[in-house]
Amino acid sequence: MSVTQRKIVPKPKALNCPSCGSQLELRGMGTAASIACGYCATTIDATNPQLQIIQKFDARFAIQPMIPLGSRGNLKGTVWEVIGFQQRGITVDGANYFWREYVLFNPFKGFRYLSEYNYHWSFVTPMPSLPAMGSRTGRATAQWGYDTFDHFQTAQATTYFVVGEFPWQVKVGEAVSTSDYVAPPKMLSSETTENEVTWSIGEYIAPQEIWSGFKLPNTPPVPVGIFANQPAPGAAAPTKQAPGRPWKFFLAMAAGLFLMMLAFGVMARQEQVFKDTFVFNPAATGEKSLVTKPFELKGGNGNVQIDIDTGLDNSWAYFSMALINEQTGDAVDFGREVGYYHGVDEGESWSEGDRHDDVIIPGIPGGRYYLRIEPDTDPPTPGASAINTRSVTYTVTVTRDVPFYFRYIFGIFLLFIPVIFMGRKSFSGSNFESQRWSESDHGTVPGMLPQSDDDEE
Amino acid sequence: MSQPSAICPNCGAPIVFRWSSAIQTTCEYCKSILVRHDVNLEKVGVVADLPPDISPIQIGTEGVYNNAAFQVIGRIIYSHDVGAWNEWHLMFGNGASGWLSDAQAEYAISFLSQPESPLPPPDQIYRGMEYKQQGVDLWVTTLTEANYEGVEGELPFQYWDKERCRFADLRSRDGRFGTIDYTENPPLLFLGEFVEFESLRLTYLKDFEGWTA
Numbered sequence: 001m002s003v004t005q006r007k008i009v010p011k012p013k014a015l016n017c018p019s020c021g022s023q024l025e026l027r028g029m030g031t032a033a034s035i036a037c038g039y040c041a042t043t044i045d046a047t048n049p050q051l052q053i054i055q056k057f058d059a060r061f062a063i064q065p066m067i068p069l070g071s072r073g074n075l076k077g078t079v080w081e082v083i084g085f086q087q088r089g090i091t092v093d094g095a096n097y098f099w100r101e102y103v104l105f106n107p108f109k110g111f112r113y114l115s116e117y118n119y120h121w122s123f124v125t126p127m128p129s130l131p132a133m134g135s136r137t138g139r140a141t142a143q144w145g146y147d148t149f150d151h152f153q154t155a156q157a158t159t160y161f162v163v164g165e166f167p168w169q170v171k172v173g174e175a176v177s178t179s180d181y182v183a184p185p186k187m188l189s190s191e192t193t194e195n196e197v198t199w200s201i202g203e204y205i206a207p208q209e210i211w212s213g214f215k216l217p218n219t220p221p222v223p224v225g226i227f228a229n230q231p232a233p234g235a236a237a238p239t240k241q242a243p244g245r246p247w248k249f250f251l252a253m254a255a256g257l258f259l260m261m262l263a264f265g266v267m268a269r270q271e272q273v274f275k276d277t278f279v280f281n282p283a284a285t286g287e288k289s290l291v292t293k294p295f296e297l298k299g300g301n302g303n304v305q306i307d308i309d310t311g312l313d314n315s316w317a318y319f320s321m322a323l324i325n326e327q328t329g330d331a332v333d334f335g336r337e338v339g340y341y342h343g344v345d346e347g348e349s350w351s352e353g354d355r356h357d358d359v360i361i362p363g364i365p366g367g368r369y370y371l372r373i374e375p376d377t378d379p380p381t382p383g384a385s386a387i388n389t390r391s392v393t394y395t396v397t398v399t400r401d402v403p404f405y406f407r408y409i410f411g412i413f414l415l416f417i418p419v420i421f422m423g424r425k426s427f428s429g430s431n432f433e434s435q436r437w438s439e440s441d442h443g444t445v446p447g448m449l450p451q452s453d454d455d456e457e
Numbered sequence: 458m459s460q461p462s463a464i465c466p467n468c469g470a471p472i473v474f475r476w477s478s479a480i481q482t483t484c485e486y487c488k489s490i491l492v493r494h495d496v497n498l499e500k501v502g503v504v505a506d507l508p509p510d511i512s513p514i515q516i517g518t519e520g521v522y523n524n525a526a527f528q529v530i531g532r533i534i535y536s537h538d539v540g541a542w543n544e545w546h547l548m549f550g551n552g553a554s555g556w557l558s559d560a561q562a563e564y565a566i567s568f569l570s571q572p573e574s575p576l577p578p579p580d581q582i583y584r585g586m587e588y589k590q591q592g593v594d595l596w597v598t599t600l601t602e603a604n605y606e607g608v609e610g611e612l613p614f615q616y617w618d619k620e621r622c623r624f625a626d627l628r629s630r631d632g633r634f635g636t637i638d639y640t641e642n643p644p645l646l647f648l649g650e651f652v653e654f655e656s657l658r659l660t661y662l663k664d665f666e667g668w669t670a
Contacts, residue, residue, distance in 0.1 A: 011666040107511075107562070110654075111562065128632055129628060130630050131630065196599045
């Protein structure tokens with residue numbers, strides 16, 4: 001087998017524009033079917049050596065491409081050169097919507113396109129296969145690969161401006177029928193002419209990827225609004241399962257905390273270290289406060305629960321208390337108010353408050369402790385003797401190391417804050433979808449009933 | 458593979474066949490189009506100046522398809538309203554003949570196939586028409602009126618005096634590809650698939666000034 005000499009295809013010589021005489025650089029290595037002069041915007045038939053003028057254009061209406069013609073950049077692992085640019089538009093309900101298309105060329109890999117609308121960009125690849133047409137929820141779909149694309153829009157797309165080289169003959173004013181189907185971040189588009197229907201697949205691409213790929217100066221303009229194939233925030237991957245995952249994660253965390261709560265509940269020492277009953281007579285004279293017998297709190301740092309059970313009946317009591325370390329004298333002061341009222345009003349019995357109160361004091365080091373208790377209640381009726389004054393009987397119980405459920409319940413609550421937040425986000429996600437689809441022919445998200453007018457914001 | 462050699466009846470240059478089944482070849486020196494009759498070669502025409510070359514592929518390019526190595530040994534060039542494309546004739550190691558079409562760097566490999574049912578006549582085919590072949594649903598996506606622009610190298614049939622050529626392109630939902638060639642009677646059916654440039658692992662390609670493959 002003979003080794004073939006390496007043939008080098010020279011870059012074609014520049015042409016002179018038959019209209020204005022300017023030099024036209026041929027970037028597409030002769031693949032172009034039409035060239036539009038960058039100076040006078042005249043479109044020339046590049047398939048014909050006589051360079052027939054296809055169309056003249058009023059250069060005052062020229063549009064500056066954001067990526068200059070001749071720029072080379074790396075996108076998706078391949079070097080592409082921008083060789084053509086056009087602005088196209090559709091008219092919907094009397095309003096014009098314009099977008100721009102850049103022709104990317106690589107002599108080995110052919111043509112790709114970048115489309116830009118309101119600074120939203122898509123990388124577009126011609127599709128050799130035909131999607132399978134179908135419908136769901138009453139709307140047309142296109143199935144390709146594993147994705148089902150929902151019909152978004154069908155319109156007549158008209159070319160308004162063209163510059164540079166195109167692999168087909170473009171003319172300003174020429175219109176083709178286009179249909180878009182979306183499965184964000186992808187979009188299938190068809191263009192139908194008399195002889196041909198061509199399909200392409202576009203993928204939403206971050207503007208920054210283009211700016212860094214083509215080394216464009218400054219930063220890309222911020223996209224405006226929501227575009228047809230723009231991925232919804234949070235939907236990092238184009239899979240539908242993704243939004244469910246954080247939910248599962250937080251539910252798992254919450255379940256974990258709940259199990260910890262149960263485990264610590266079982267493991268908690270819950271040792272009753274002190275219990276005594278006292279009577280407080282408000283009419284009695286002398287020192288109101290008392291100190292309890294000392295008790296041992298075992299272990300290192302741990303909590304202590306103090307329960308007060310009273311015999312209060314339509315009255316209240318206030319207990320000013322201190323948990324005092326016998327050795328160090330360190331005191332934890334706290335006060336508890338207990339009150340219980342009940343009665344019958346208009347045949348309805350009622351009650352308010354509780355005869356019981358408990359409090360958990362965290363972080364008490366082990367050691368010998370006692371309680372100082374100073375009760376208070378309604379002052380005695382003037383003139384009443386100590387005997388017929390109602391005294392308050394109360395029992396104080398001290399328990400070392402009780403399960404502290406609140407911490408876990410609070411933790412579980414905290415865990416649910418992001419879940420609630422995500423719920424709101426997915427709510428805003430549905431807002432996102434509404435906005436996306438409000439630009440479509442259908443006005444609403446697929447599968448949703450048309451909104452009544454008074455819903456409009 | 459046998460490489461029968463012969464003498465160009467026009468200029469006397471040696472003609473080496475890379476492929477034993479070649480019916481037609483071109484003389485590399487005098488550009489005569491030569492048709493083989495047993496051992497004799499008949500000059501049937503001269504290759505016109507080929508249009509500017511826009512394909513990275515050339516005669517001698519080698520590649521791999523479905524784990525089978527091939528070499529590019531011939532080509533037919535067509536043009537239509539909006540551009541040109543190449544049908545590169547491939548010779549596989551086992552002697553099979555195939556085609557690599559390169560339309561603006563959109564590549565497809567196909568093989569001459571025996572139609573299961575009669576092909577629709579040229580006046581009855583229309584865009585959107587469904588055509589089932591070998592269990593594959595194909596649709597007519599493009600009807601092309603092309604001009605025959607020229608030939609180069611070895612071909613499995615005589616192909617040198619065409620003018621207007623009518624083609625129907627067929628596509629499927631899974632990347633399959635077909636062409637009905639109405640230049641012959643009965644028409645020829647080619648079936649195959651679209652391929653990625655990288656997947657063919659092509660070597661001995663042309664270089665493009667200012668580009669690296």
